[in-house]
Amino acid sequence: xxxxxxxxxxxxxxxxxxxxxxxxxxxxxxxxxxxxxxxxxxxxxxxxxxxxxxxxxxxxxxxxxxxxxxxxxxxxxxxxxxxxxxxxxxxxxxxxxxxxxxxxxxxxxxxxxxxxxxxxxxxxxxxxxxxxxxxxxxxxxxxxxxxxxxxxxxxxxxxxxxxxxxxxxxxxxxxxxxxxxxxxxxxxxxxxxxxxxxxxxxxxxxxxxxxxxxxxxxxxxxxxxxxxxxxxxxxxxxxxxxxxxxxxxxxxxxxxxxxxxxxxxxxxxxxxxxxxxxxxxxxxxxxxxxxxxxxxxxxxxxxxxxxxxxxxxxxxxxxxxxxxxxxxxxxxxxxxxxxxxxxxxxxxxxxxxxxxxxxxxxxxxxxxxxxxxxxxxxxxxxxxxxxxxxxxxx
Numbered sequence: 001x002x003x004x005x006x007x008x009x010x011x012x013x014x015x016x017x018x019x020x021x022x023x024x025x026x027x028x029x030x031x032x033x034x035x036x037x038x039x040x041x042x043x044x045x046x047x048x049x050x051x052x053x054x055x056x057x058x059x060x061x062x063x064x065x066x067x068x069x070x071x072x073x074x075x076x077x078x079x080x081x082x083x084x085x086x087x088x089x090x091x092x093x094x095x096x097x098x099x100x101x102x103x104x105x106x107x108x109x110x111x112x113x114x115x116x117x118x119x120x121x122x123x124x125x126x127x128x129x130x131x132x133x134x135x136x137x138x139x140x141x142x143x144x145x146x147x148x149x150x151x152x153x154x155x156x157x158x159x160x161x162x163x164x165x166x167x168x169x170x171x172x173x174x175x176x177x178x179x180x181x182x183x184x185x186x187x188x189x190x191x192x193x194x195x196x197x198x199x200x201x202x203x204x205x206x207x208x209x210x211x212x213x214x215x216x217x218x219x220x221x222x223x224x225x226x227x228x229x230x231x232x233x234x235x236x237x238x239x240x241x242x243x244x245x246x247x248x249x250x251x252x253x254x255x256x257x258x259x260x261x262x263x264x265x266x267x268x269x270x271x272x273x274x275x276x277x278x279x280x281x282x283x284x285x286x287x288x289x290x291x292x293x294x295x296x297x298x299x300x301x302x303x304x305x306x307x308x309x310x311x312x313x314x315x316x317x318x319x320x321x322x323x324x325x326x327x328x329x330x331x332x333x334x335x336x337x338x339x340x341x342x343x344x345x346x347x348x349x350x351x352x353x354x355x356x357x358x359x360x361x362x363x364x365x366x367x368x369x370x371x372x373x374x375x376x377x378x379x380x381x382x383x384x385x386x387x388x389x390x391x392x393x394x
Contacts (some may be wrong), residue, residue, distance in 0.1 A: 003031055004085030007042030008096035015091070015256040021278035022307065023117045023174075024091045027076040027191055027270070029037065029059045030380035031089075032148050036388075041082050043075060043096060053384035068150035076152075080104055087388065091112045093120055093165065093182075095157045101135065102167055111391050114168035119303040121162070124155040126299045130222045131156050153234060172384075174305040188330075189305045190380035193281070193372050201286035210273065210287050212248065216354055216360050218320075219288035221250040221281065224258055227301045229294030229322065234266040235343035236350060245350075247292070250284055251275040285315045288355055290360075293321035297340040301325060313371035318353050318360035320346065330375070334367035336360075343358050 007024050010016050011088035015024050022302055023104055036384040038058050063080045065075035076096075083104050092332075093116050105112045133141065140147040148154055164181075171184030176323045180188060207213045218237075224230045226312040229279060230249070237245055249268075250273045252259045276284050285291065292311030295301040309330055312319045319335040321327050328337055336353060338345035353360045 001087070002037040002039065002085040002318065003087045003089055004083045005038060005040045006079070006083065006088060006090045006094055006097045006101050007040055008094045010040070010044050010060065016044075020274060021281065023115070023189060025058070025278075026377065027091070027381065027384075028116060029192065030190060033377060033381040034388075039085060041079055043079065046075075051376040056295075063216075067152075068146055069152065069294065070150075071182065071310050072152050078101055078312070080107070085110070087111050087113065090113050091114065093158070093161060095154050095155050095161050095389070098168070099161055100156075105167075106198065111169040111394070112167070113387070113391070114165065114171045114184075114360070116171065116173045116182055116184070117305070119155075119181065119299060120158045121155060121176065122303055124158070127161070129155050138180055169394070170385070171388050174319040175303065176329075177299075177302040177325055181371065183343035185383065186358060187380060187383050188375050189310055190375055190377040191310040191371055193314050193368075193376045196282045196285070196311065198286065198316045198368070201283050201315075203286050203288075206283050210284070211272070212287050214244065215246040215271070215288045215385070216244050216285055217246060217248050218292050219248045219250065219285065219290070219318045220292050220294075221311055222306070223251055223253045223255065223284060224249060224262060225253065225255065226258070227296050227298040229296045229301075229340065230262060231266075232268055232294050232296070232341055232343045232346055233292050234262065237269040238347035239343060240351060245269065246271050248273060250281075250287070281311065282315060285311050285317065288312070288315075288317055289345045289357070291315075291317045291319045292346075292356050293327065295322050295324040295327065295340060297324050305330070310371055310375050312364075313375065314366040316361070316364040316368040318357075318364050319367060320349050320353065323336040331367065332370055334363055334370050336363075363370065391393070 005024050007015050026299055031038045040058055044062045046064045046066045063075050063079045066072055088104055088110055090098040098114050101112045117217045165182050172187040173179055173184050173190050192234055202218045233247055245267050248271045321335055322340040323337050324340050325343050336349050338349055
């Protein structure tokens, strides 16, 4: 049996940004583990068709797509023709993934699963978003070639598509915030615990390879954005003012110039590293003394399951995180938690962890064990196996 994963954005700022290490590729690994054939079908920007996805064993069908209606309809038709699975699995609650998957369901009567890994409206103000304009502006948004309503995933359409969640045969999501909002089955982000296994790596050797031997390394292996709280860590480093401390940001932001803003203000504390493939990331994480997950308390953060949490947990690293969303539940008692937007508490915790590093390393080992038991690809596979069995019985 074949499953088609439908992804709205395979570009380097979308699902392709970590070379195949984000949610749709975790889903594909879990599905393959239980014996299903998997394909990924999705869009790439017509102006930049370069795929940054590599080292995945899943066939990827990338459809070049313009950014606006009505030209987008042609690409949408091509995508529908390329969906060949017996089950359709839409990734993200968007018209360009879930909407098209429902259309394919109407055409073929094949079941549709929906995976929600973000509250898409949270990027536009959440419940507060409303379309307000003059009649003249409305006409421009509707009829101009690059008008707002010509964008396939405009927030107006995102709000509408939320009403269609019940049309999915099953819904999966990875945190309580989303589950309370949309219902569905909890499906955590799993980690390949054999690949991310600290026994294969020597932290000192890793730090030497990446030029970090002179530093106590706080690592943020992700794309900085204001709600992710990187500024709070940097303010904590200002408070500590220790010359050997550094925040290592791996990958950087593909969205805007936020990295440059951070460098301009806190450049003396920051070391920027490029993106690495999924196969290289365990060695990168091995170089850290502490993994930091300093989310701020915003709807966007509450609706996320930070992948860097399981990166650090699987690699048995001490983790400093904030009490936002599901983070306390994911870590249990195996990490170090502080209130969000509290540089003072972060500074105290950083100092405590580094001064008691042997005990912190023991915490890291317990964190890995928790990851093995609760947040592995095998855990994902077991949940998906039960879910698909239920669908096939309908």
